[in-house]
Structures are given as C-alpha cells and as structure tokens.
Amino acid sequence: MTARKTAIVTGSTSGIGLAIARALAAEGCNIVVNSFSDTESDHAIAKEIAADHEVEAVYMQADMSKPAECRSLVAKAAERFGSVDVLVNNAGIQYVAPVEDFPMEKWDAIIAINLSSAFHTIAAAIPFMKKQGKGRIVNIASVHGLVASPFKSAYVSAKHGILGLTKTVALELATFGITCNAICPGYVLTPLVEGQIPDQMKAHKMDRETVVREVMLEKQPTKEFVTVGQISAAAVFLCSDAAAQINGTHLSIDGGWTAA
Template structure:
C-alpha cells in the first residue's frame, strides 16, 4: 500500500478551505488545517476530520500575514508528517472601498494574506517536493483573478498576482514533477456569503431568490452558487495522477462568469 500523502490547506477552519481539507481527507490524504486563532475548536475540528475519514489530521496555527509563520507552517508539517506532498494556498481576506480612500493598512493586510503568504509557503514547500520527486501546489485565486470589479483594488490586485505566481512556479518546477495550478471560483456559498444575503435583501427590497439571482449572481450565466464540495473536488482532481500534465493554468468554477 502506498504511503498516504500529506496536504497543507491554509485558512481551512471554515468555508472553502475547510471544504478542500475535507475533500482531500476523503481522498485518503493526511491533512493539516490552519488558521491564526489556535482555539480548542480548531484542534477539535482536525480531530473530527481524522475520525471521520480515518486519516491523520492536525491543526497548526500560523498567522498568514507574517512570512516567517507561513514558512514555519510548512516546516512544522514536514517535521511532524515526514513530507509535504500537497500545498493548497487558500487563506484570504477582503475589504471593499474606493481606491482613493482605501486604507493603507487594509491594502497591506490583503496583499500579505492573499498573495505574499502563497509566495512564502511555496518557497518553503518546494525543496521538500523536489526531494520527494513530486508534488502538487494549488492556489485558490478567484474569478477576480481574471476579471476586475470596482472597489476591490487590493483583492483584485492580489488575486491577479496569484495567477501570475502560479504560472511562474509551474514553469520553474516543470522538470521536477511538481505542478502548480490556480482555481478561480465565482461566488461560493459559504457561511460568510450566506450572512450577506439578508443585508442584500433589505438593501434591494427583494426576496432571497431574487437577490441571489439578480444581484449577487448577476455576472454568472449559471445563476447558482458554487459549493465548497465542488471546489474541493476540483482540488482533488488537480492533485491526482490524472492531472500530472496540467500545470500553470487556471480552472474557473464560476458558472460562466469569465466566459464573457
């Protein structure tokens, strides 16, 4: 029996990251879940994944706004599990405001967490993957990594940067059997997005179905939210042997948003 692979998923105690961690665990991977909070609930979450999927799972705290902690996350995983086979860069934050009033501290935080953290984790993981002779890197970008919207300057700059970083890393590692790809979701139904719906209903005086279709998903020809399970399944595929020749590309899961 082949040894189970070890996967790191940053920002994975809720939402898309948790969906990806669960999908990889269901595929037989040992999983490291991550956030900056280091609570009892975080560790219990990892324990629950281990019990449910019969894998080894651990929670490792790291503040993804700090480069040295990003790198420590990778090194601690390698020390505890003996390998870093899969790296999924998912951690992200958002702030919406016009560029002329966009707070500098918000810009710096978004670039650090949404973009620079991926650079640091990749830089730390690559030597391990090269020694192992293979590896998978999946960066969670966004439809906003391929298209722009107003009032999201830092987020869009970061997500475009993630796409560029993905292509560069793929080229550098092409001879090392390490692939690097980006997934670009549209709107995904997470607890964070679900919490926005009542406010949108009130602001537009619409019922839930109408505000979802006509406001939140107006750009998506298929006016349905993606699910965290679908993003998880896309990640599992990109980490599979069948995806060995897929590298340096973006996989849009956006209901046709970027086809326009």
C-alpha cells in the first residue's frame, strides 16, 4: 500500500479494531483511532501506534450509537489528514438473551452501533473517496452475518444487515475505484467475546469451560479461536491494490464453520 493513506478504524482501542489499526499503520497509513470514551489511555494508544510505525495517528472520540457523531468522525478525519482512503467499520457490542426477554434498549443499541453506524460513516466517507477516485471500505461482519445462533437476535440481524449494506455500497461505487467488502470472523478471543461468556453460561446453564467447548467452538471445526492477527492481515489485503477486483463480497475466517 502507498504510504500516507489515511485509515479510520471505528472501535479500535482494543481487540480486532486495534489489531487492524496497527496492521494498517505498519503498511504506512496514518490512523484515526476511535472509541466512545475520551480518556488518557485512548490517546496513549494513538501515540503508541504513531511511535511504533512512524506514521501520524490520532484518537478521535465518537459514539457510534449517534448518527451525527458517526458522520462527524469522518469529516474531522478528512479535515485533519486531507483525505479518507480506508474506512474500517469495526465498532460493535453484543447482548445474549432469548427473543421474548431481549430488552428493547439493547436491541436498539446493537442495531445502532453494529449496523447503522456503518451506514453513516460510509455515507460520510463516499464524497471524499469519489473526489480522489479511490477508496477501500471494509466492514467487520461476523459468521453470524451468514448463519444464526440462539439468543443473539439483535447481533445476528445487524450482521446480516452489514452484508446487505456491503453489497449495495459495492454496486453503487463499482465504477469509482472504491471497493466495499466484509470480513466474517468466527469466534475471536477478544474482550467482546470474553464479555459474552458469563451471559452464555447463564443462558445455557453451563460452566465456562463447557460454554467455550460446546457452545462457542462447537461449530468451529478447527476447535480453535480465530486470532486478531489473522483478521487484521485479511483487512490489509482487502485494502491493497491486489484486491482491486474483490468487491461486494465477504471473506469468512471461521475455522470452517460455514463450510457445512
């Protein structure tokens, strides 16, 4: 990748997002790190990325549940760096409960952060990418964008929606040098997944070890968690010139989960 492209990665202070931000910085991209908080440690992450990879990296607070903040994040990044070359929509939350017990506010929050935020950031980034005649959009979906699991109605719905959004954006932008693709990870051991384990234990009435083995990795044929490094390497590839004709599709990284 050409040095000094600018990449925005939402939800990038930990887990998959942070790994992608670091990987893109290693390729020479300036990085916009994002989360909903605004702490010293948030800004320290950006400073560390900048120092490690000799690029510019800044932290920009934006709450992905709020449409105006999603769009403002892109505008501020473009103002700061002069362009938006790469947009990675990674921000996400999870909640596990049966449909009849699923709290309305949790449904609304998951749809807002996991799906609607991507619509808003993409809509805001398109004019900048069109102006420069190129761009890469990568949406972090999930194996649950392709198949369902019990007790995850909002998450499954949002991730299925992300794949539909990805395809639509790809078709609309196909002649502008802009690609839009999705990555569908299986279970990755991140803080988000760690946070699911107690809820899964409660929902399935199992201990931790049994939940990991029989619920989380039961459908992942390799019986191994996907790593954040594997996800970030895929994102870098989709943002490269080699992936110029990969558009409107998804890359499953799920240990074979969706092969059956």
